[in-house]
Amino acid sequence: MEAMMTGMINNIFFIIFPIILYQMFATAGQRNFFVSHRTTMTVLFSISIILCMVFPYQFLTEDYIFDLRQVPMIVGALYGGPIVSAVLFIVSAVGRIAIGGDGMYIAILNQLLVAAGVPFLAPLYSRVNRWWKAVLVFSISILSLLFNMFAGYFIFGDPIHNLIGIWLMLMLNQGGITILTALLIEHLQKQEYLYNSLMRHEKMETVSHFAAAVSHELRNPLQSVKGFVQLLQVYEYPRAKQLEFQQTILDEIKAAEELIDDYLIYAKPVYGEMKHLEVEAELSHVIKIMSPYANARNVELLVKRGNSLSPILGDSQKFHQALVNIIRNSVEAMPDGGKLEIELETSGSSICVHIQDEGVGMTKEQVNRLGEPYFSNKSKGTGLGLMVTYSIVDQMSGEISVQSELGKGTRFTLEFPKLTK
Ligand code: ADP
Numbered sequence: 001m002e003a004m005m006t007g008m009i010n011n012i013f014f015i016i017f018p019i020i021l022y023q024m025f026a027t028a029g030q031r032n033f034f035v036s037h038r039t040t041m042t043v044l045f046s047i048s049i050i051l052c053m054v055f056p057y058q059f060l061t062e063d064y065i066f067d068l069r070q071v072p073m074i075v076g077a078l079y080g081g082p083i084v085s086a087v088l089f090i091v092s093a094v095g096r097i098a099i100g101g102d103g104m105y106i107a108i109l110n111q112l113l114v115a116a117g118v119p120f121l122a123p124l125y126s127r128v129n130r131w132w133k134a135v136l137v138f139s140i141s142i143l144s145l146l147f148n149m150f151a152g153y154f155i156f157g158d159p160i161h162n163l164i165g166i167w168l169m170l171m172l173n174q175g176g177i178t179i180l181t182a183l184l185i186e187h188l189q190k191q192e193y194l195y196n197s198l199m200r201h202e203k204m205e206t207v208s209h210f211a212a213a214v215s216h217e218l219r220n221p222l223q224s225v226k227g228f229v230q231l232l233q234v235y236e237y238p239r240a241k242q243l244e245f246q247q248t249i250l251d252e253i254k255a256a257e258e259l260i261d262d263y264l265i266y267a268k269p270v271y272g273e274m275k276h277l278e279v280e281a282e283l284s285h286v287i288k289i290m291s292p293y294a295n296a297r298n299v300e301l302l303v304k305r306g307n308s309l310s311p312i313l314g315d316s317q318k319f320h321q322a323l324v325n326i327i328r329n330s331v332e333a334m335p336d337g338g339k340l341e342i343e344l345e346t347s348g349s350s351i352c353v354h355i356q357d358e359g360v361g362m363t364k365e366q367v368n369r370l371g372e373p374y375f376s377n378k379s380k381g382t383g384l385g386l387m388v389t390y391s392i393v394d395q396m397s398g399e400i401s402v403q404s405e406l407g408k409g410t411r412f413t414l415e416f417p418k419l420t421k
């Protein structure tokens with residue numbers, strides 16, 4: 001009995017292992033692994049079949065040796081279709097011939113019937129719910145054992161009534177394990193499906209946020225362009241006035257263009273464009289583009305550079321965007337002007353960028369909500385700037401920490417892993 005249990009558990013392991021292995025190595029996001037990875041599954045299931053046949057187990061009495069090769073055959077035929085089924089049949093038939101013995105022809109004939117017949121049930125199988133799937137695989141499993149039983153009786157005269165108990169146990173045993181295997185696969189596929197729809201949902205969310213942000217922000221410049229054009233249509237302005245209006249229109253269009261650039265940088269695909277970035281050079285660029293903005297608001301930009309030139313990994317434009325969004329907030333936090341300190345610091349394994357202002361500061365609750373979409377305390381804020389920054393820094397495997405005190409100021413720290421050249 002103990003030998004039987006061990007043998008059976010080994011067989012179960014041989015069947016489950018390819019499924020688990022697949023789960024471990026498959027790339028997430030590919031639904032229905034038997035359809036998208038037929039070859040892999042066929043190879044893995046062939047290995048299961050061979051292992052099952054090489055290590056069979058005694059069933060109840062010493063006369064009966066049994067293995068569970070039918071389980072991968074049935075499951076493979078149902079999920080993989082006729083070609084997978086044919087390959088698995090060849091593997092098991094060759095294996096069975098190698099083992100030899102009395103039952104060989106019956107076994108091979110039985111396997112042929114399973115391999116040829118079960119794929120016809122595949123369309124039905126894929127339509128029904130999992131309880132009917134369980135019923136279906138159980139029935140197939142039992143039918144194939146019944147075939148063995150009767151074939152043994154008619155060809156070799158094996159007495160059924162003596163062994164009926166054993167046959168029933170076998171049917172329950174193999175049928176139960178087939179059900180478990182099928183349910184395991186169903187479960188894994190369902191997980192995969194849920195994961196995929198979650199990803200899709202998240203992408204949709206991001207897209208709709210950006211659609212909302214861009215349309216919201218574009219409305220203002222468009223409104224003013226429209227207003228000026230209408231004025232120009234209705235009144236006969238002097239030349240100087242016309243030029244002034246036209247310049248305003250051009251400015252508004254430029255603002256709209258910049259806005260589109262800002263947000264579309266974020267919407268660009270993430271992967272495949274991560275490059276080595278020299279933080280110092282990137283920072284200089286950002287400071288150059290932000291200086292006019294800061295100066296116009298009486299904010300003094302102070303820069304302390306580090307001494308190391310270790311690169312980090314990221315997309316240059318996105319990195320700029322992340323910094324610009326923080327700096328813009330810091331400048332906005334100092335309506336009466338002040339000092340904005342930007343410091344580059346290199347430590348053992350990371351590079352930090354500190355951005356410190358002497359602005360209005362935030363409460364703990366506000367700090368905790370930073371990066372949340374639409375979280376804004378400004379009358380004309382979008383609450384998207386820091387969401388973009390957080391997401392970019394996250395894509396670069398960096399981290400953001402914020403220290404802030406109401407009325408005193410705020411310090412943003414971006415920390416990135418250093419790349420060794
Ligand atoms: P927005 O600037 O459009 O409001 P952000 O995502 O850029 O959206 O910022 C969210 C909120 O975080 C701001 O409304 C502001 O209240 C707060 N905040 C961000 N940076 C600072 C800062 N340096 N000082 C004070 N408050 C800040």
Ligand code: MG
Nearest residue numbers: 328329385386
């Ligand atoms: Mg902002």
